[in-house]
Amino acid sequence: MNIDLILRGGRIHTMSAVGTTDAVAIHDGRIIALGEDALRLDARVTRDIRGKTVLPGFIDAHAHSVWFGLTLVELDVAPARSLDEIYALVAERASDTPAGEWIVGAGFNQMSVGNRYPDPDRLTIAAGGRPVWLKHTSGHACVLNRAAMSETGVYEAALRGVEGGRIVLDERGEPTGLLEEQAMRLVQDVMLPYPLARIEEALEAATAHYVSEGLTSVTDAGIGGGWIGHSPQEFSAYQNVLARGSLRTRQQVMPESSTLARHGEPGATGSFVGFNTGVRSGLGDDRLQLGPAKFFLDGSILGATARMTEEYHHCAGSHGYYQGNRDDIRGHALDAGRGGWALAMHAVGDEAVDLAIDIAHTLRAEGITPPMPHRVEHGGVVRPEQLTELAEAGLTVIGQPRFLTLYGDGFREFIGDDRAEWSFRSKSLLDAGMSLALTSDRPVAPGAPLSVIESSMLRRTESGHLYGAHERLTIDEALAAYTTGPAQVTGWAGRKGVIAVGALADLAVLGADPCDVLPEEVSDIPVAATVLGGEAVYDPEGVIAV
Incomplete structure (x- = not known):
């Protein structure tokens, strides 16, 4: 043969x-x-x-394929180093945009422009009156101009407030155009869902890019709902692109938690939380598979919305916040775990990590074994004692060392050097006996695996600061964390990554x-x-x- x-x-x-x-x-x-x-x-x-x-083949266990693919065709404001450059980019895009149509930009980071945010009136002038929606690179905030705020009801919503989010106001009590966390639903309710064909185009573009970097498997960390979803048909888009042979990488997808609903009376025989059919984590094959359910517990450090036990340095009295009522989040996550779902819990602040540990411990105490490992996404701050607690709960932290290269100086400004020593850990996770998966969180940060691996060994910020020297990896450890580690974390140990x-x-x-x-x-x-x-x-x- x-x-x-x-x-x-x-x-x-x-x-x-x-x-x-x-x-x-x-x-x-x-x-x-x-x-x-x-x-x-x-x-x-x-x-x-x-x-x-x-x-x-490299495995990225936490990226956003649809979102990344869309950034390849949207206005990219990441290169801007001043607000004037942002206004100029918007004006240039406006010259090719029909009157009344939205200008959608991606990659905004206030730290790149002197920790300032665009003025909604200047954005409106630059856009020639067209609505403008600039997405923050973290995915946890966005900026609108006056026209966009009018179309999305921001002014009315500012009077009643938003649970799990914030409409930022100026000293006169007027919206500045900055929306945080769940407040972003105001614009998404108007702009979404994206057409199915556009999502398919984004997937084709994203996976074609992935393979040029040696990636063969990627987990899309949140589809179908919430502020991170682009359409309730996102999984259909994956199926369509796979069927026509244009899905270049293997994909595991995480449905966002709001797509899961309770079916039947709580406690009654046959009651469960999930999709109408009872489908749960693990369905699919080596080309396309349902992964964990994605639960957002808190926000981001740069947005000062990650939930911390100690206050932020730049904002006295602020500890960040949960993305909703804490007990409601906990209850929904527990019900999903009991219904057969693995859980991927976005927890950046250490207090949010406490909640993730509590959820995982509760499920383990009930004797519930997930179909693939439960996870904590990001772990922006993990206190020393939490390392043991994470391991005992059967969790690992899915980290992004490239963040330190790009945003580490900003992190230090927000959380201080003491907590930076506990931030975006790598080596200490291995030492505590946990699997380690390095990821990109693309498009929040550039995601070429070799660049992430390099960052995990250097841990140098843009200013040259050595960010958590004790967390640096060797090359062997870093390579394993893009191959065997993520295979273990995503439930494919021995079949991928080796x-x-x-x-x-x-x-x-x-x-x-x-x-x-x-x-x-x-x-x-x-x-x-x-x-x-x-x-x-x-x-x-x-x-x-x-």
Whole structure:
């Protein structure tokens, strides 16, 4: 029998006890042999990769594929370094936008423009009267101009307030255009849902970009509802793009918690929280699967909305807030866990992490085993004693070390250097016995895996500050945290994230070995090819393809 493919002549990091090898044999989408065993087989295609390095395909366990894909076509204001530059970008987009249509921008970060926010009147002038919606890079806030505030009812809502969010007012009591957390629903109720075709276009663009960076599996951390969803049909968009062969990466998706509803009377036989059909985490296959349910407990550090036990340095008396009533969030999460859902709990502040631990401990005490691991997303501040509590609750923290490179100086301003030592942990999670998955949270931050890996080893801010030196990873630990670690966290241990007999044939072929370069050079390593299920999905130089 001729098998499909043999790759030879390179350094293959298996991320297993085998260590490195020099050949891998692939058939029917899976790895069937390594080393000398592989070279004894006959293949329809044999490729000498001429000294290149092969790793398991990278796995990003927390990104936002639809959101990221949309940013590729929306106005990008991230490069702006002053408010005047933002107004100029809006004016330029307005020149190509029909009168009355919305101008939608992405990537706004007040820290990039002197910790200031756009003036709603200046935005209105720049847009020629068109409504403007600028999304904060964190995803936890947005800025509207006067026209947009009028169309979305912001002025009326400011009089009654918003639970789990805030409409920021100026000294005269007038809305500034800044909406935080649940207040963003005002604009989303007008602008959403996006058309299905636009979401499909976004997915095609996002996954095509992913494979150019060696990514083969991505978890979309919140679809279908809440302030992070773009349409109740988002899962249908995934199915449609997969069916026509344009979904380039394997995808696991997290339905946002508001999409789950109670069915039946609480406590009655057959009562559960979930979808009408009873579908829950784990449904699907290796190409498209339902992951955990996404629960937002709090907000973000840069928005000062993450729930902290101690107050923010820049805002006396402010501890951030939960995204709704704490007891209601807890009850809904427990009911979902009892209904068979794994939980992915967005908890940035340490007080929110306490709530996540409590929820997981309660489910474990009830003897409920999730279909895949429960998780804490972000863990912006994790106190020392919480490390043991997280491990005992069966949780791990899904972190984003790239945040430190881009936003670390701002974090220190908001939470101070003492709490920064407990912030966005990596090494201490491993030391506490937890699985470690490094992720991008793209498009909140640029998400190339090699750049995230580099950040996890350096932990240097833009000013050069060493942010939590004790949390730095070695290259071996960092590579594992983008392969075997996220495979474990997403319920695919042994089948993804490893080059082993029986595993999915997902590979990243690199132009240099990350183990052979300086930490600050890792992000410069080129991705030569990406293989998904034995097929080259990215191969600009013909390294794999015939």
